Amino acid sequence: MDETTRGKPRHRRRRRTTAFAAGVPLALIAAGVAVFGAHAQPQAAAAEAPAWATATADGFASVNALGQNGTYGGRGGRIVTVRTLAELEKYATAPEPYVIVVAGTITMNPVGKEIRVASDKTIIGSGTSGHIVGGGFFLGPGVHNVIIRNLTIRDSYQGVWNDKDHDYDAIQMDGAHHVWIDHNDLRHMADGLIDVRKDSTNITVSWNELSDNNKTFGIGWTENTVTDITIHHNWIRETEQRNPSTDNAAHAHLYNNVLEDTPGTAITSSYGNYSRGKTRMVLENSYFQGVKNPVIKDATASIVQRGNVFSGTSGRNESGGTAFDPKTYYRYTLDKVADLPALLKSGAGPRSSLGTTATTTAAAAAxxxxxxxxxxxxxxxxxxxxxxxxxxxxxxxxxxxxxxxxxxxxxxxxxxxxxxxxxxxxxxxxxxxxxxxxxxxxxxxxxxxxxxxxxxxxxxxxxxxxxxxxxxxxxxxxxxxxxxxxxxxxxxxxxxxxxxxxxxxxxxxxxxxxxxxxxxxxxxxxxxxxxxxxxxxxxxxxxxxxxxxxxxxxxxxxxxxxxxxxxxxxxxxxxxxxxxxxxxxxxxxxxxxxxxxxxxxxxxxxxxxxxxxxxxxxxxxxxxxxxxxxxxxxxxxxxxxxxxxxxxxxxxxxxxxxxxxxxxxxxxxxxxxxxxxxxxxxx
The missing domain is CATH 2.160.20.10 (Single-stranded right-handed beta-helix, Pectin lyase-like)
Structure with a gap:
């Protein structure tokens, strides 16, 4: 080609989006993992299951407690691929362990429906094609060993910004333990994106993109100080509050997160990380961009800050008290703060290489x-x-x-x-x-x-x-x-x-x-x-x-x-x-x-x-x-x-x-x- 001849909407919506998937590694093809047609079908666990089907959590979800040794979801159970609400609910609520691959867009009916997930489950999107629209998941008392990974959960918003009438969360936990929430895109819900409530503990939230919402996630709602939670490598942007709000958490370890409030949009942050009640929080190597009141705490709470960067922030930025040493519970490595914006913008959210499968016949024919x-x-x-x-x-x-x-x-x-x-x-x-x-x-x-x-x-x-x-x-x-x-x-x-x-x-x-x-x-x-x-x-x-x-x-x-x-x-x-x-x-x-x-x-x-x-x-x-x-x-x-x-x-x-x-x-x-x-x- 010849060089010389050549208002501020809030984006509140519900719509059906064509799903797409990407990125099957050759190793998965060689493993012969099956994908199924219009109806979900189980596959016996192979001797060499794909890595995403056997992955285990880090952080507090990896700590042995309450009779559960780490968090590995449905590892060892059958791999099933689902494309309908009925199929997803059937396997998510079953008593047996399953690795459930969501290969398409599933719309909740009625709007706001939260599937009650049973223990020993991995629910993972197939590449970037796994979308849950208009609802989410609920993990009730005693539910444990659950992985929710590589999904886009979106659009239960009902038109009211600070909605008090519709408790439509992306993921809600009431008394659950050993849960890993990883590499998801959570946005545009009627209430919170993630609620960790009623003594839920041994939780890790990692590598998620959390956006376009009033409340990001809240932790606590109990007088007991028992919750142990790790929150790392999350990109939190265009959210107003609860980024997170952490109430009466025994140990809250937040590191390598990016909190971003973009100027000129209709969504303005009211606060960032909040340590409430008797929470003991360690906050390290995180990046705050344009956030109002980036770090706040109650008089009874503790926050120990290390290595955080604040750019264009205003208002309260607080620390004080004593907390704990996360390395006495688990190993972890800190990324450089300067690398975080690029690292998370390219690496948070669903990955094309996770949850993808290929037909045995296609593998044989290749x-x-x-x-x-x-x-x-x-x-x-x-x-x-x-x-x-x-x-x-x-x-x-x-x-x-x-x-x-x-x-x-x-x-x-x-x-x-x-x-x-x-x-x-x-x-x-x-x-x-x-x-x-x-x-x-x-x-x-x-x-x-x-x-x-x-x-x-x-x-x-x-x-x-x-x-x-x-x-x-x-x-x-x-x-x-x-x-x-x-x-x-x-x-x-x-x-x-x-x-x-x-x-x-x-x-x-x-x-x-x-x-x-x-x-x-x-x-x-x-x-x-x-x-x-x-x-x-x-x-x-x-x-x-x-x-x-x-x-x-x-x-x-x-x-x-x-x-x-x-x-x-x-x-x-x-x-x-x-x-x-x-x-x-x-x-x-x-x-x-x-x-x-x-x-x-x-x-x-x-x-x-x-x-x-x-x-x-x-x-x-x-x-x-x-x-x-x-x-x-x-x-x-x-x-x-x-x-x-x-x-x-x-x-x-x-x-x-x-x-x-x-x-x-x-x-x-x-x-x-x-x-x-x-x-x-x-x-």
């Missing part, structure tokens, strides 16, 4: 081809392995590429679907596919490559996946000033159901071309846990594309200047364009020098309706205060460009030059809306 530069594989180049895939292959072919730098171009033609190219190194940096063609580079047979033809890796086949590797174009603009056409694509996709998981796509101008096979063809791309690096229009094309939980890195141009554009969509009318969600935009460039996007009406086609939405994303100061701009005579205001609840120094308030989605509009611009009936699942 073929693996190995590539190694040193001759230890079946092939020495990636393209040779692609060439070996039979035309119109009916099942998955995994091309496992050993660490090394592969200087070559790779094309996956349209008649070779179901291909996965996967690096086998410990890092996505270990396996690199790189070349240096540009649009103006002369072709051996005459002419030039053009923008699309410059791609290092070109994908024209449906159901393609790339994982754990780097795809780069290292064309040297400075050394090639004599060439007209510096667009240099690293990865081009022109197909449907493309899943890019844990990859780096790196270049300068036109790094990532997300296209479709034809203007009237749908082409969906889902990129997660990845990096995209570039400077000019470096995420562009007409695909329906999602960049989720990823980092977009801005880089200077060949002459050392800072100026560029992140996206250049060329979306067809009636289709969805580029969605950037839950991500970070940053880079070592000058402040206010990069646009979020501009409309590319390819070939001057006025019928196109380019779209970019950037939501729930942290923007660095590199982003201009007016983040959208025109292109080739087409005004961005005539197309579809908007933001929603972005944060960071590059974010800004709504204006005519900076449109923000309303809550209703945002409800129809979520990841599931982009993907439709496709569930990205790694294989």
């Amino acid at each position: 073929t693996t081809l190995t590539v190694a530069k040193d001759g230890s594989g079946q092939y020495s180049t990636v393209q040779a392995a692609v060439n070996a895939v039979p035309a119109n292959n009916p099942s998955r072919v995994v091309i496992a590429v050993k660490p090394g730098t592969y200087r070559e171009t790779v094309k996956v033609p349209s008649n070779k679907p179901h291909v996965t190219i996967q690096g086998t190194g410990a890092s996505r940096k270990d396996t690199v596919i790189v070349y240096n063609n540009a649009s103006g580079t002369p072709k051996p047979g005459g002419g030039t490559y053009g923008t699309g033809g410059s791609a290092t890796v070109a994908v024209e086949a449906d159901d393609f996946q790339a994982r754990n590797l780097t795809i780069a174009n290292d064309f040297d603009e400075k050394a090639n000033q004599n060439i007209s056409g510096h667009q240099a694509v690293a990865l081009r996709t022109a197909s449907d159901k493309v899943f890019l998981d844990s990859v780096i796509v790196e270049g300068d101008q036109d790094t990532l071309l997300l296209d479709t096979a034809a203007k009237d063809r749908l082409g969906r791309v889902y990129m997660a846990n990845s990096y995209v690096v570039g400077n000019v229009d470096f995420i562009f094309g007409r695909a329906t594309a999602v960049i989720d939980r990823s980092v977009i890195t801005l880089k200077k141009r060949w002459d050392g200047t800072s100026a560029g554009y992140v996206t250049a969509p060329s979306t067809a009318a009636g289709r969805k364009g580029i969605l950037i969600a839950n991500s970070t935009v940053n880079g070592a460039v000058s402040d206010r020098t990069f646009y979020l996007g501009r409309p590319w009406h390819a070939g001057g086609d006025a019928t196109l309706d380019p779209q970019t939405t950037v939501r729930n994303t942290t923007l660095s100061a590199a982003i201009r205060t007016t983040p959208w701009t025109d292109m080739s005579g087409f005004s961005w205001k005539d197309d579809r460009f908007a933001e929603y609840q972005n944060t960071g120094p590059g974010a800004g308030a709504a204006s005519t030059d900076r449109p923000q989605l309303t809550a209703a509009q945002a409800a129809d611009q979520e990841v599931g809306d982009w993907l439709g009936d496709w569930t990205p699942t790694a294989s």
